[in-house]
Amino acid sequence: MPVHFVIVGGGPAGVEAAATASRLGAEVTLVEREVVGGAANLWDCIPSKAMIATGGAIAMTHRSAALGLERAPAGVDLDALRERVRSISQGLASSTTRQLESQGVRLVRGSGRLVGPHKVQISPYEPEGQPVDPFVVEADAILVATGSTPRVPEWAVVDGDRVLVTRQAYPPSRVPDHLVVIGSGVTGVEFVHMFRSLGSRVTLIVSRQQVLPQKDPEVAAALESDFLATGVKLVKGARAVGIERSGTGVVVSCDDGRSVAGSHALLAIGSIPSSAGLGLEAAGVQRTESGYVPVNHHCQSSVPHIYAAGDLSGRLPLASVAAIQGRKVAEHVMGLHTREHRHLDYDKAASAIFTEPEIADVGLAEAEAFALGRKIRVTKVPFATNAKAMIDGDPRGFVKLVSDPATGVVLGGSIVGAHAAELISVIAVAVTAHLRVQDLSETLFVHPALAEALSAAAE
């Protein structure tokens, strides 16, 4: 009898687990209540980057004179942009659905909840209001991968009009005159960049003294100076504690007594796990106080045949991490971990921030190494010395490579600059495969290419 594997939630974690497990011979049921591809596809990664791509094209026009162009295009067509965002998400959802169906995965559009350690109750989506009875499926193994939703603090009333969460901004009915962004983590700064390039005035409320508090200070400083150069106002060391609607907009009040007026406010202050109502208690699965499902290195919950992956697991909230967790879960369910199974090393996950310039990093950061008292070698090469960056008219930023001074093994790196999110993959491979700086410096890169800056940093 094949293993019956039931997955609740069809985001990157659920989809990758379903595809891998069915390839390995499991009978797979995947329950998704909205769209295959999950929030990543519908609300988070894909729509935000599609909007940023449009903003990037506009930003490019500001450099057009340097490239020898005479005229820059004018405004943004919000309807066309909305349609573009929708069609990219829909196209991705359709191709993923087709792929899973061709692999024999049983896809059910509906809501799933655990009603026992081996039982999942599925309430199917009701087409055109026709009631469809819930039914229960038996499972040998279960994965809960229901993701997370934007956090809304008790002091804010989100109305979808003037006070928004990220999911209401793809795009809003009109480009805000003056957007006040609350939260200066990755999501906050990406939305600052998105709306700044679409033409809004933007004020960012930064609770600490630096945007991106988790990142290398030099990287954060590079982003801050770019924000300031494009007219973004930074209100530092202030924590938002209230939002009032005024006649023409909003007023955000801060804990130090300052207040910031704008036409709209956008909350980007993290997310909460979607674990309420999932029946985890009925199955004996433990949750943390904040609702995450703690897991071991195989993503097993406190009940060994019930797994959690993606944002729900409380590890790195990235689609890329969710997908690889999903794959590892499927391999574990199918017994593959006894052979070639390598544990996930979350410290080696590459991540990117799609601002202008882009920011990306992987592995050990310089500041982190100092804090740990670890000896490192740091080399830094500015893109201003790179031929392709000059040809493209965008020589901002740098590559920073962190290596072990004794062995030369690459430990990490940061990139600020055009296409940083693509370029970081080279350093990510080096970190995962324990390559040495010499391996990078002796690689024959294309010329002229931005990647040559990596080779130069490795010399």
Ligand SMILES: Cc1cc2nc3c(=O)[nH]c(=O)nc-3n(C[C@H](O)[C@H](O)[C@H](O)COP(=O)(O)OP(=O)(O)OC[C@H]3O[C@@H](n4cnc5c(N)ncnc54)[C@H](O)[C@@H]3O)c2cc1C
């Ligand atoms: C604005 C924004 C931008 C982001 N950009 C990036 C990026 O560029 N790159 C990146 O790597 N990460 C990005 N992230 C993070 C990324 O979106 C998440 O880490 C990722 O979506 C998590 O995947 P997941 O599989 O856990 O679940 P999700 O993608 O959250 O999907 C979970 C799915 O479960 C479904 N579900 C929930 N409950 C039930 C139920 N009871 N029954 C059936 N289905 C259910 C939901 O409908 C949803 O489709 C971004 C996040 C935000 C907020």
